Amino acid sequence: MAPSIIGSLLETLPLRDQSPAVQAVAIAVVLPVLAILVNVASQLLLPKDPSLPPVVFHYVPIIGSAVSYGMDPYRFFFENRQRYGDVFTFVLLGRKITVALGAKGSNLIFNGKLSQVCAEDAYTHLTTPVFGKEVVYDVPNHVFMEQKKFVKVGLSTDNFKVYVGQITDEVSNFIAIDPAFRAFQEPREPNASSSVDIFKAMCEITILTASRTLQGREVRANLDKSFAQLYHDLDSGFTPINFVIPNLPLPNNFKRDRAQKQMSDFYRGIIEKRRKEGGEHDEHDMIAALMEQTYKNGRSISDIEIAHMMIALLMAGQHTSSATGSWAMLRLASKPAIIQALYEEQQKVYGDGQGGFRPMDYETQKTQVPLLDAVVRETLRLHPPIHSIMRKVLSPLPVPQALAAPVADRKANDSASYVIPSGHYVMAAPGVSQVDPQIWKDPSEFDPYRWLKGGDNASATEEAEGENDKVDYGWGMVSSGANSPYLPFGAGRHRCIGEQFAYLQLGTIISNFVRRFDWKLDGSFPEPDYTSMVVLPKASSIRLTSRE
Structure with a gap:
């Protein structure tokens, strides 16, 4: 589907009589814009899996929330905690990072079973070349x-x-x-x-x-x-x-x-x-x-x-x-x-x-x-x-009900619960x-x-x-x-x-x-x-x- 959409979009542009350099520049502009539009539409229009934590809205695919998180992590955490609760997922340079905040969130990650979360897989590529x-x-x-x-x-x-x-x-x-x-x-x-x-x-x-x-x-x-x-x-x-x-x-x-x-x-x-x-x-x-x-x-x-x-x-x-x-x-x-x-x-x-x-x-x-x-x-x-502090999720990680529901909905929605999938990273x-x-x-x-x-x-x-x-x-x-x-x-x-x-x-x-x-x-x-x-x-x- 994506190639046909791109082709149709390019057909509408008056590029046939332009030089290859101009065409290349136009394509270089069109493709990122189209990627952003598709990414936004997928977040707004596609049905969400209720078993997964909410995903922080982001415009640019792959990059995700890297800029806002990197500039001020604590502001990023508090703002998204207000929107989504103590557990939410954000995209960081292609990785899906699920944050678990508060004492219960820290406990979930720090005391996760070795069969479920792994510090070695999260950090070895950074630490081993140095240590x-x-x-x-x-x-x-x-x-x-x-x-x-x-x-x-x-x-x-x-x-x-x-x-x-x-x-x-x-x-x-x-x-x-x-x-x-x-x-x-x-x-x-x-x-x-x-x-x-x-x-x-x-x-x-x-x-x-x-x-x-x-x-x-x-x-x-x-x-x-x-x-x-x-x-x-x-x-x-x-x-x-x-x-x-x-x-x-x-x-x-x-x-x-x-x-x-x-x-x-x-x-x-x-x-x-x-x-x-x-x-x-x-x-x-x-x-x-x-x-x-x-x-x-x-x-x-x-x-x-x-x-x-x-x-x-x-x-x-x-x-x-x-x-x-x-x-x-x-x-x-x-x-x-x-x-x-x-x-x-x-x-x-x-x-x-x-x-x-x-x-x-x-x-x-x-x-x-x-x-x-x-x-x-x-x-x-x-x-x-x-x-x-991160861990890589090795097997599906259930989130306790008391931690999963958004802050405003905790009393009304006691049954709320998420499961963090394998391959995600969790962050305390x-x-x-x-x-x-x-x-x-x-x-x-x-x-x-x-x-x-x-x-x-x-x-x-x-x-x-x-x-x-x-x-x-x-x-x-x-x-x-x-x-x-x-x-x-x-x-x-x-x-x-x-x-x-x-x-x-x-x-x-x-x-x-x-x-x-x-x-x-x-x-x-x-x-x-x-x-x-x-x-x-x-x-x-x-x-x-x-x-x-």
Whole structure:
């Protein structure tokens, strides 16, 4: 039918006497217009399958809602939630993505059966070229769960106790030598002030502190320009286009592949050297922990697996922590009174009685600085690093009745239910619940005090988290449910294993800045940039003033 329609349409155009070039241009205009008309007509006129979630209306086929979703995912989610309810489908560059919002939607996706939803099929084409083979999403789920258990061994309390001092040393050294902080270096004037790109600084501080702690002495010693370039080239593979259309012959992908091999060889060299040296080493890094691990079937973890797990830790943790640290510093810059309250908390807990501070320690950081903890929590509520989390549907996925009906029709239409077909992708967006005005008082307001005793939402989130069952997926007991409106680290088998390290790293970095500086925004508060895989600030300039 389509060719005959096109032919009839072209017959009506006065093109017979035109040059081939003119005819080609005319056809190039007609065909897209016709495709749009057919796409619109099919959405408006064809009968809809009541068992399928409603589809977001879109004009352009294949592209679908890619532009509106990509520009501002949260606006896209909230607007379509208002139209269609918590469950709806949209077209993203040829893929059908079914979104499930709210706590019940997150629970549907995070705790979907392995026979129904698959994270590996959703992400391996993006992560495997960067992390490398034989780890994370390049292995069956049960193997990945064992690998997470290996990593958890390295995230021990004994190691964390060492990490606090190491992170402090790295922050101090960075401030002492980085050109952006020249105004605060010797010789300096009292109450020196300077404008700093805090996102750039946080990127560097995060990789320095992670390499000093998790990555090990050899990585930290080699963290020079050549390693930085390798990291940059490998990082270029983490782009949205590679999620949708993997392995395009692009310069960035060529650089990614070369960097992956070189970085893999670098880590394997460290491991081989340590094995040859033998004996006991007083190392508190992840390489040392992984070298001692064995799978349930008795197989020792291979050097290439260790190397690629170390790359995965470096890449995944770097993005999320540097973004969260930047947002925390920017949010505090917009609330000078909270910076002062944090300083007073440091004085109360760590004051040495002579106007200075004693060194930070892990137990104190974990239990005795509640406002600092609340600042990190509140930053993650407003700025979860990942706005969308996907799974591929392997077998038809029923949607619970309470979740399926549009919001306005839930009471009147209790029997409503959908089935998400195989081949679709499902998407969770926990950040929607984290700023939902039906859950949070003044949801767009940065208010760390809401997390402290007597706060508006602390008890509600703790109660929801407490309702979840604990399950061991192979790497330790974790909450299985997603009934909390606050899930910045996900839930279920794929919950982020680096949660406690993230709190430690971010809290220690912020504490060091609070002790040294006061700061404020250098301009207006920045808008979020959704064009990368992690949500970043579009601008990140703050003005620091020395406390000395």
